[in-house]
Amino acid sequence: MRKGILGIAVVLLVLLGGLALAQLPGGVPREETLIVDQLTGRVGTPSNFNLWAGWRWQDRGLQQLVCEPLWTVDYATGEIIPGLAAEMPIYSEDFTKMTIKLRQGVSWSDGVPFTADDVVYTIDLHVKTPGLLYHGPMAEFVDKVYKTDDYTVVVELKKPNSRFHSHFLDRWGCLRIMPKHVFEKVEDPVAFEFNPPVGCGPYVLKDYDPAGFWTLWERRGDWEKTPTGMLYGEPKPKYVLFQAFETEEAKILAQLRHELDMAQYAPEGLRVVLEKSNTARAWRKDWPWVVNIDPCITGIMFNNMVEPYNIKDVRWALVLAINMVEYMATAFDFMAPVSPIHLPPVPAYVEAFFNPLEEWLKNFELDLGNGEKFKPYDPEIPAKLAQAAKERGYPVPEDPKAIREIFGMGWWKYAPEVAEKLLKKHGFTKGADGKWYLPNGSPWKMTIVTDTNPAHHHYRNAMAAAEQWRKFGIDATVNATEAFNSLHLMGEFEVGTMWPAAEPWGVGVDLSRTFDVWHSSLLTPIGQAVTLGPGGAARWSDPRLDELLKKMETTNPFTEVEATRLLGLEALKVVVEEMPTIPTYGYCGAVAWDEYYWTNYPGAENPYSQPYQHWPNFKYMLPFLKRVKE
Amino acid sequence: MEALRELFRDYRFAVGFVIFLFLVVLAFLSFASPYDPIRQLQVPRDRPPSRAHILGTNSKGQDVFWEATFAIRNSLIIALIAGLVSRIVAILVGFVAGYRGGTLDRVLMGLADGLLVIPLFLILVMVAMLLRGSMTLVNTGLLLAFFGWAWDARTIRSQILSLREREFTKTSVLSGNGTMSLVIREYLPFTTPLIFSTLINNIAWAIGMEIVLAILGLVRLEIPTLGTTLQWAITYQAMLLGHWWWISTPVVLTILLLVALYWLSVSVSEYLDPRMRIQRIGARS
Amino acid sequence: MRFFRDYLAPRLVQYVLVIFCGITAVFFIPRLTGQDPVLEIIAQIQAQGASLDPLAVRNLMETLKELYGLKGSLFEQYLTMWRRVFTLDFGPSFFQFPTPVAQLLRIYLPWTIGLFATSTVLSWALGNIIGGIAGYFSGKSWSKILDAVIMVIRPIPHYIFGVVLLILFAYVWPLFPARGLSIGRGMALNLELVLAILRGSFLPALTLVILGGVVWFQQMKLLVQNVKREDFVEYARVGGVKERRVVFRYVLKNAMLPQVTQLALALGQVFSGVLIVEMVFSYPGMGLLLYRGVTRGDYNLVMGITVLSILTIATAVLLLDLLYPLLDPRIRHR
């Protein structure tokens, strides 16, 4: 009988093995298909593509391949790319009117031409329909919207707004234009499934998994009638397959077997792929491999409404208690650039903000009491990090410029003795056991709230910070919880690792998006949800910042670029002085590309586009890809 | 003492005991560890086994051997709490339900079935999430104990039910022996092997469950246990990066521990089984 | 009639009670987690980059609460929940909004039932038969070797076992896809589809069958070693009854009886192994859905899955309880 079972097993294996060459969904040919990793995981709403009504896993290809926004920001340069718009928005002098010029010759994927009617319809519908995501800002600001001709739309505003265009500026979502001819036939635009989706982008839906593991897209025959086609030419892959993986291992194995072309990993996963595959590459061809031109900054957030974190000196003491070299070793194995300010040190920002600020940073002083001063900035941190990374066995370049590119511009000194002074100034005491006690005499216990995914930067920051502060003498523990977001928004935390500051519009010089959240009018008491996350969760404000924000509101970011930049610079100084959140290092994506079927990815040596497959700009990368075997 | 000597004559007991003792010694070694189990970057990272670090070092900069001593200690603590506490409940419920029968039996078994029929694991996950911040060793053990008794209570009860049907119960009851003496003198010897094997199974289950919870990230990951050690090795891709010394340590320790327990249980239950003992000791019939 | 009163009726009462208590517990536990699903959704929208102004957020929160059935007091929500249970309409999933939970269940349930039922039945049958035979011939060397191998396999965590299988059979010897199943929308029911399903399900099923089977094997082996020493077995053997008959009709049949009860109860333990295996192999099952639901505080989804599981498992246990007398005459003819 056992023989029988064995026999059946063998037959089954052979049968299955015979069909081993894994077929792609829909039987599309592998060499014409680009297979990419679905960053946000399995799609929860596989049959629903209506991204105007809620979160629809838009990175399944929807925002990359189907939707063309009016404008997209290239976050690596800060440059704004007009898509459906023909040029930048034109504001009236008092910022109460915005005019949009539209691109001509574009058509929807079902052949209907794209015109100003679509834009007017979209804005109108949003003003009228509360269930849509962008109903709020549209209803608040739009007074009237009309077209002056088929390719010009005018939006008249109820009150001045110099950043109204940002609602249509795509970075990870914006108000995209709806196909009027589809939606006007629909009774309830919120419940509408929008399946199949109709867009101005270069691809159309071919098939998808009802369980949400994958979505397959096919290039439009008339791709030249899309902004992507007009701007950059024919997207090369005939098909694009978005595939979700539940575990890192499965993703790695798929890429090693050339069943996956573009993927994002934790740094360890990236190392495996690079070690085991001859055809895989990362954004940089050499160490540290990862994409460090991301516009997001990671770090630590204090709840500024909770004692003792409402005290500036305490926040600063905690900064000085961090040994950044050890911190980076624990957090990201030296692979990310550190940042002393609330922006990531990407090239555009180095030029616009880091270099101009460097002198100020070097001279910046903390008041330790008794007239004692301390200059906390340490420009040597990158060199120290480079040394440590070299000792770890990584091939670190010698060139100081390259070192600053990889490790950042500088960070804050490791000065526990100064931290001690700052704390003692406020009545903190240090016991004989080396543990810190609060002014009221009880031991200093700290819970750092963080996300549950150990591969995420939030988690890594929390672990590294807890480690440093434990060493300093604080009883710090990490609480990784699913309620991470809720706790932050409701203010029910003391220290957390939410983004320390919101990312600007890509890396444009306009920092309004970063600082808006800290306007005093938005300050929310504990127990009530903050409405502007994530930075708002810090529950902090400053009159100086309010002043600067007011000025920003009346500055046109397109025509008054320098003034906009200078306002940002001043705001950065205020935030550094007060340190309501601690910036640590710039977000890094550990991207791996397989060059078995496709090549000419936008790597560090040729950064013609941003490198992620989950950002909307992905469509602008596709025309540049090349088939390896023609 | 005679019993132990008898047991040691069984090679499975002897080997199982030696392995178990070895693991307990390892657990105790943790008290002599030169490293803090929670701190990172204490030693060079990712080094294969060498004289300085006999099981190598991991990607967090910890010595794998010394971490393992903490892991085995903590896992044993969790499993023992879970196993012993749930055994007490299971024995009480099983005996009372099985012997008394009637309404009490129905109520108790209804309770046990209720616990079993709800997808236990789901509730466990939900409660673990609720308690994650306070999932210390004791709490994890108690949580597992809370979910671990129902099954075995049912098993023990059915054994008692079948014992109740046997002649000696009737004889004993007719001859006016008290309930306690019946339970202790007649039932306990018959159920002890079962209780032991359920204990071992439960410990195995608790250790396995702890690993599952750790892999899902539902315990405090900085406390080293077999599960969290494994979870960190998985997170850092130890398997695919070829850090075999790191990932195989918790796996091998788990296997050793469970094999040792299995052998002990089989051997002990054979020893305690009166029928088996007759065969083993001879013709005292 | 007595059979009904003494055996059937208590079990039916118990069945109803178990369902009631189980569902009530599942209603309350997630509400203690301090997670607010509405806030989680909003945070998600914010984190994904939509820019919402305060007023919009407030409006959105109200709308979401309405939709999710989170309005009103806890007691009102509890009543709503029971109405939903009876209509099997659990409203929309929170994090997969606006997909109705019922629709998600329709998509995922067949996969899990397919994988879980097959692997449970197979592991139970194989584990018990092989374990029974090995227990009967426990003196033979093949039995000892098998026992040793299984002893070592049993403690291996599902995750490790699954990943090792994946490495072996999806990479080193690429028989199976690492990507998991790829069943499209409009795939017709034909041989190709069946093969695709088989290929996608083979490794997960194998993991579950092996790791589940070894447990049954060990239990059965111990049971058989006890039953083997029962008088009636020894007597039959001494009396010259053919060995095959002794093994199957005397030993296995008697040792299987407790295992039937165990099977009924094992059904309740589904999720741990299945969940991990579904994760490792990207298998579109309920375990996966459930875990995501739990981690996102998706009450409706968790509710739907749990209610369904409780109903299914309680019914399965009841059925097995009702079938049991057919197998065991001692219960049937009291």
Place this chain on the structure above:
Amino acid sequence: MLPVIRAEDLQAFYVLETLRGKKVVRAVNGVSLVIPENTVYGLAGESGCGKTTLLKVLLGNLEPPLRHFGGRVLYRVDGEYLDALALPEGKRQKLRWTYISYIPQGSMSVFNPVAKLRTTFMDFLESHVSGKMRQELLRHAEEHLERLGLSPKILEAYPHQLSGGMRQRVAIALATLLNPRVILADEPTTALDVVAQRAVLQLLSDIQRKLRNTIVLVTHDMGIHATVTTRMAIMYAGRIVEEGWTQDIFTTPLHPYTQYLIRSLPRIGDKRLRESAPGSPPSLAQLPPGCPFHPRCPLAFERCREEVPELEEVGEQKVACFLRRASHVVTS
């Protein structure tokens, strides 16, 4: 009077292998017996003296840890003596139930609890009778039960549905299904109440009378021996210490141990406390030197502690005691 079974200097020990060497339990230690045809032959002795093991050896059922160390067991089949322990297993299996059968101790549980009795009967029949249809075999079983005064309807019952006494009688019926020449019955009445005991003993006697075969009746209850058996042997510490006609043994017990056993019987009108031998039988793993009974024997003397007495004939009886040598006088 021809023997059906002859045992010659049988030695069978339990050998327990442990890490620290072997442990030997001398359960059957040099037993010679002649069991004649057409009798009820009794075997008496306290618990733990090797009676059950002796039956196992007589049945040829030696499984580890029980091992054969010497001596022979001879069956007289068709006028020829066969060495039962030297026979191949298959041959031995064939003789079971047709030549020799066995009612084990605790035979209450000899039936498969999840099968109807009919199935169990058929299992035994089909294993021994070839070339007959199921229907014929079933009829045979029914007829057999009827002959023994039991209703054939019980074949449709499950074991747990029968009373203890009834189950025991069915067990006897099962053992005698194929008219064996010898039936070894190990404590068949121990767990039964007095009424059921009488019914079972009655059945055994009836069978013996009808089939004219031999029943070896093992029990520690001397009362049963007195009423049922014709010849008997007394066993102590793996040896036969006395053997003879039952009547003789009860009137003139020769061995001090036999005397104790008989004195322990309750007698009507006897108000004295029943006496039994002080102490308990020795461990079979650590036998005392000399006569194994000497530690409990009030009459023991020097020689008893050094030499083991052989079983010798004293008149019609046989006894293993130095006191009963021809030179000694019977004093009791």
